[in-house]
Amino acid sequence: MVRIAVVDKDLCKPDKCNYECIRFCPINKSGRAKAIELGEDGKPIIYEDVCTGCGICIKKCPFGAIHIENLPEEVEEKLVHRYGENGFALYGLPIPKQGEVTGIIGRNGAGKSTSMKILVGLLKPNLGKEEATWDEILAKFKGTELFNYLKKLKDGKIKAAYKPQYVAQVTKVLKGEVGQLLKKADERGLFKDVVKELNLEHLLDRDVRKLSGGELQRFLIAAVIVKDADVYAFDEPTAYLDVKERMNAARAIRNLIPKSRYTLVIEHDLAVLDYVSDLVHIIYGVPGVYGIVSHPYGVRVGINHYIRGFLPAENMRIRDRPIVFKAPEARERVISTEKYLEWPELYKKLGSFELTVESGEAHRGEIVGILGPNGIGKTTFIKMLAGIIKPDKGELYTPQLKLAYKPQYVVPEMFKNFRTVRDVLRKVRRDFLDTSSWYYVEVIKRLGLNKMLDKEVKGLSGGELQKLAVAVALGMEADLYLFDEPSAFLDVEERLAVGNAIRHIVESQGVTAFVVDHDLVMMDLIADRVMVFRGEPGKRGHAHRPMSLREGMNLFLKDLGITFRRDADTGRPRVNKEGSKLDRMQKLSGEYYYT
Ligand code: SF4
Structure with missing residues (x-):
């Protein structure tokens, strides 16, 4: 060892x-x-x-x-980079392949961004020493598939176009208007195509520093695609994007990058990763301690191994249990028919934005998923449920129900009366550190909060604050749970853990939850029924009554022009490639969700 x-x-x-x-x-x-x-x-x-x-x-x-x-001893020879003595260690590297999109999946802190930075030439691997020479690096990779790539990298023959993980940092160095900057970056005459594909028309005159998170993300994806590079690398391209924008981004990456180049994508949304990639590497290990890069797997097989939590080529168990996707029919049978919450038609005007909500009801033991584009009124509806916004017509808030609410945006002020993470959690649940409790095992540990108990709340990163807010909501004893984008900033493992935790609470306590999210795999995993929000973002939104998962997803996906099928082995939802036989057949029969 x-x-x-x-x-x-x-x-x-x-x-x-x-x-x-x-x-x-x-x-x-x-x-x-x-x-x-x-x-x-x-x-x-x-x-x-x-x-x-x-x-x-x-x-x-x-x-x-x-x-x-x-x-295991054999891992030692795969050591590629170490952040100093007693620092994080990365073993192995993903293998870029010409003409293929290489997807990278794994926990936050497991080395995904480090491996990408090495492959785009931003970080020279040190092989675990203070510094390694290129001769030593190439000698280490001699006889492997990576040798030629690294040799080209060393010789300056790899020109990289790279979208970093944290988009906000880019505005510290970028100045000017979106259109101007994009034209300047355009080395392949693709300006019009990326503007159309990524829906940037209305933003061309906007100062780049005034873009929202999602707008900045789309702009940066476009700015990478228009470059004439050898390797295109995207670190979490779908953060801040809604489902339509995610699929547009995935399509742009697949369709607008020349087939002769290398493409790398790190992504936590399994549906997007599945759609965009040809191959995947799974990086497993202990976040912040070490990460090991798996062999490349074909995308379907690789994600299925990930779902099952076992990598056969490595003979490695990466999770103690598989993730189970139940068919909606099986789920619908277990929902109680007892009405828990009922509302009449609702109307709300906020500035120039109008929201109408169809009358509806939610049952005991049910999770209602909320789907729709950004700026369509989903958060307004959740705030009406929470009693924060009062409808102009109709009544929704039920004061007798005790609420647990995770808002969309989490700020340190939410926890201003507490100094540390420990103080916050202690207030929510006295037993939060009982290692035999469900809450500790399934929430605190799976979200890694046990490792940040003594961190000061005011010093937490955006991702850490999100995890804390999700854990607080999950830890409360409530009658109604409201989660507005619980998967934001979470890695794939944490998303699935949160999904399972919400399901556990709702089923074991016989309560109801409403969950707004853009991750369709997570939505498929937990939602019993869905409410679909449609309309014109920023102008008017219309919320349909809760529908069965099948009916709601069909309505939602039809608007997007995307079809999903179920994977035959794991039951997980998979996006059909546009124009494929299945895509065409499902569209013809009106079955956008799965057959
Ligand atoms: Fe010493 Fe810690 Fe190593 Fe034990 S694990 S031998 S206490 S350094």
């Missing part, structure tokens, strides 16, 4: 712990050698070749800053 010890320097607070990790280490105590000692930065260094992996320092650290993992 190979031992890897990682000290999270952000979590480590030596001034508050009396160096117990160092004092209690049995190797140190024996006086024969030192396995752990203070480094120059005042934080511990663990010597992996001396450490026996007894785990005492892990238990002694009150902040959960130390991780020690034993990995």
Whole structure:
């Protein structure tokens, strides 16, 4: 076995712990050698070749800053990059293939962005040393499929066009109007095509710094596609986008990049990843500690292995249980017919935007999914349910129902009376740290909140705040659960965990949940029925009554011109390639969802 010890320097607070990790280490105590000692930065260094992996320092650290993992010996020779001594380690790299889209899937913090940065030449791999020469790097990859690619990268023969994960950072260096910038970037005469495909017409005169998250995302995808590059790389291209925009982005990536080039896509939305990729690599491991890149799998097979939680080529279990997609018919049978919530026709005017909602009802033990484009009134409806917005006509809010509500945008002020994550969670549930409880195992641990308990709320990133807000809502004892975009910023594993947790609560407590989300795989996993919002974004929205999943999805997908089928092995929904035989047949029969 190979031992890897990682000290999270952000979590480590030596001034508050009396160096117990160092004092209690049995190797140190024996006086024969030192396995752990203070480094120059005042934080511990663990010597992996001396450490026996007894785990005492892990238990002694009150902040959960130390991780020690034993990995199979054969992994060691795959070490590509390490962020310093006792830092995160990446083993292996995805393999770009000319003319194919290589998808990358895995947990946040497992090395997806690191691997992409290496392949676009932004990060030179160090092979676990302080620095590695190109000769050493090429020698390591000799005889592998990656050798030629890395040789070209070294020789400056790979020109990369790269969309980073965090789009907001780009506005710090970009100035000017969207149209102007796009024309300047256009090296392939594709200006008109990308503008049309990514619906940028109305934004061409807009200052790039005034774009919303979704608009900026679409602009940056376009700016990458118009480049004349050898490798096109997209790190999470669908964040902030609604379903239609996600599919447009996926289509643009598939159709507008020349077939002779390399394309890489990191994506957490499994339906989009499935649609856009030819091959996938799964990066598994322990977030923040190490990541191992799997063999390439054909996209269908690879995502199915991921769903089942087992990688056969690696003989590796990556999850303790498979994700189960139940056929809607099976689900509908278990829903109670007892009405839990009923509302008449509703109307609301907000500035120049108008929303009408058809009368409807929700049942006990049911999850109602809410689908529709951005700016169509979904959040307004959720806020009406929460009693935050009052309809101009009709009544919806039921004050006797106790609410748990995760708003769309989460800001630190929501938790302003608390200092740390621990303080927030303690207020929600006293037993939040009971390791035998469902809440700890399925929510706290799966969302990784157990590793950030002592972080200050005001210092949390957007993603960390989202996870906290989702966990708070899931931890509350309520009669009605409202989740507005719970999958935002979450990785694929966390999305599925949240989906399962919502389902568990609704089924075990016999309550009702409304969930707004753009991730159709997650929606398929949890929704019993759906409400479809249609209209003209920003102007008028019309919410249909809750319909069966099949009826609602059909209505929603017909507007988008997309058809879904079910995977024969796992039952997960898959987008049909446009114009394929199945796509045409399903459109003809009006079965947009699946046959
Ligand atoms: Fe020392 Fe055990 Fe920690 Fe290794 S795991 S540094 S041997 S206490």
